[in-house]
Amino acid sequence: MKTITCLLLSPLALFGTTISTDYTAERSLRVERVMTVSSEMVDMVMVVDGEEREGGFGGGGANERELTITTIDEVLAHDEGAPTKVQRTLETISMEGSMTFRDEPQDFERSSESEGLVLVLSLAENGDLEVEVKDGDEPEGADFASLLMTQEIDALLSGEELEEGDSWDLDAEALVAGLGLGLEGTLFGRAERTEERGERGERGGGRRGGGGGRSGFNGTAMSNLDWEGEATWTDETEDVDGVECIVISLEIEAEGTLPEREFGGRGGRGGGGGLWSPLSIYSTSALETSVELELEGQLLWSLKEQRAVSLSLSGDFVQDMERNMSRGDREMSMSSTTEGEIEIEVTISAD
Numbered sequence: 001m002k003t004i005t006c007l008l009l010s011p012l013a014l015f016g017t018t019i020s021t022d023y024t025a026e027r028s029l030r031v032e033r034v035m036t037v038s039s040e041m042v043d044m045v046m047v048v049d050g051e052e053r054e055g056g057f058g059g060g061g062a063n064e065r066e067l068t069i070t071t072i073d074e075v076l077a078h079d080e081g082a083p084t085k086v087q088r089t090l091e092t093i094s095m096e097g098s099m100t101f102r103d104e105p106q107d108f109e110r111s112s113e114s115e116g117l118v119l120v121l122s123l124a125e126n127g128d129l130e131v132e133v134k135d136g137d138e139p140e141g142a143d144f145a146s147l148l149m150t151q152e153i154d155a156l157l158s159g160e161e162l163e164e165g166d167s168w169d170l171d172a173e174a175l176v177a178g179l180g181l182g183l184e185g186t187l188f189g190r191a192e193r194t195e196e197r198g199e200r201g202e203r204g205g206g207r208r209g210g211g212g213g214r215s216g217f218n219g220t221a222m223s224n225l226d227w228e229g230e231a232t233w234t235d236e237t238e239d240v241d242g243v244e245c246i247v248i249s250l251e252i253e254a255e256g257t258l259p260e261r262e263f264g265g266r267g268g269r270g271g272g273g274g275l276w277s278p279l280s281i282y283s284t285s286a287l288e289t290s291v292e293l294e295l296e297g298q299l300l301w302s303l304k305e306q307r308a309v310s311l312s313l314s315g316d317f318v319q320d321m322e323r324n325m326s327r328g329d330r331e332m333s334m335s336s337t338t339e340g341e342i343e344i345e346v347t348i349s350a351d
Contacts, residue, residue, distance in 0.1 A: 016161040019233075019248075021151055022306035023083045027350045028074040029151065029307065030091075033180055037217060038064040039319070039340030047333045061100025067219065068094050069183055073151070076120070083149050085122040087134065090114050093187050113139035114187050121149045144186065152180045153308045153346065156250070156299060162233055164246075170229035175252060176222075179313070179344060184219035217258070217291070217319060217340070225256035225291060231299070238300055245300035245309050252295040252313070257288055287324075293317035295342060311346035 040062040046053045070092035077085035093112035098105050118135035131144040148154075155178035158168040176182060229252035236247040297313035319338040326332070 016163045018161050019157050019301060021154055023075050023078050024081060028072055030072045030349045032070045032347045034345045035067045036343045039338050041336055041338045044336040049331055061103060063099040065097035067184060068092055086149050088119045088121060090117045112188050146182055146186050153178055153311060164233050164235055167230055167232040170231055172227040175227040175229055181219040181223040221258050224259055225254040227254040240300060240309050243302050243309055245302050248299040248301060250297050250299060255292045257290050289321045291317055291319045308348050313344040315342055
């Protein structure tokens with residue numbers, strides 16, 4: 001049950017405070033992250049040798065993917081308030097959703113071999129991160145070097161002494177880290193594909209990978225955008241399961257061009273498989289996929305327990321794709337517009 005009240009002039013508002021996570025407390029923090037991306041192609045235009053053609057490849061149905069990552073952190077050692085050794089349990093790493101292929105929805109799911117691992121993160125004498133797999137079998141090719149020893153949400157904090165009503169800017173590096181956009185690539189790695197043929201011989205019915213759907217718009221792709229945002233310590237509070245929290249509002253936007261994905265042919269690895277195989281006879285001379293998105297929401301923070309309690313963000317995006325292709329003296333161009341929604345929910349509990 002959540003209640004919203006207004007703060008008057010609290011002592012913290014009068015004297016200022018630094019909002020930061022307490023890593024000296026004897027507790028474990030369980031962090032559940034859920035990111036949902038839904039999209040639908042709303043327009044497609046194809047031109048072959050100067051003549052516009054109707055229709056396209058695969059239709060323009062709705063796609064949805066939900067990524068869930070749950071971790072449990074316990075600080076084993078700290079120095080001057082900063083963690084120097086942390087045990088992290090990768091409790092849940094999963095992805096599921098549906099995508100439209102030739103106007104037919106297909107469900108997919110994907111798990112990670114890193115799920116269930118217990119890691120120990122520690123700082124070497126030179127300041128580098130060292131990762132030891134304490135429990136479980138380390139997946140082949142796993143690279144945990146990009147993991148953070150601190151909570152990802154810390155990147156959204158100012159680090160300065162603040163008063164109620166203060167705002168601070170968030171740059172791209174802080175937002176990519178704070179929203180956990182790099183976790184998907186780190187914990188999943190390269191998608192593995194297990195394919196089965198359907199009744200008509202199409203590939204893709206049994207894919208466990210390809211979680212990004214046709215658009216390839218996922219956390220890894222979003223981390224390549226140019227991000228900026230603003231956070232504000234508002235005059236509201238919320239009570240979450242008996243924990244009083246201040247409300248930090250967030251307004252975020254991003255734009256940019258997604259990196260070019262591998263463009264496969266028949267059943268190739270370009271994320272499209274059979275979807276794009278009729279185009280494999282053409283050479284791609286130009287490819288650009290641009291994205292604009294806006295998110296807004298709030299970070300709930302407990303001043304008493306000195307930790308984040310939740311992060312909630314939602315918003316819309318527009319993705320425009322253009323391809324120019326050629327084969328001999330034949331030319332083809334294709335453009336499409338995809339609209340979608342993003343929801344990010346992070347819940348932190350202390351034991």
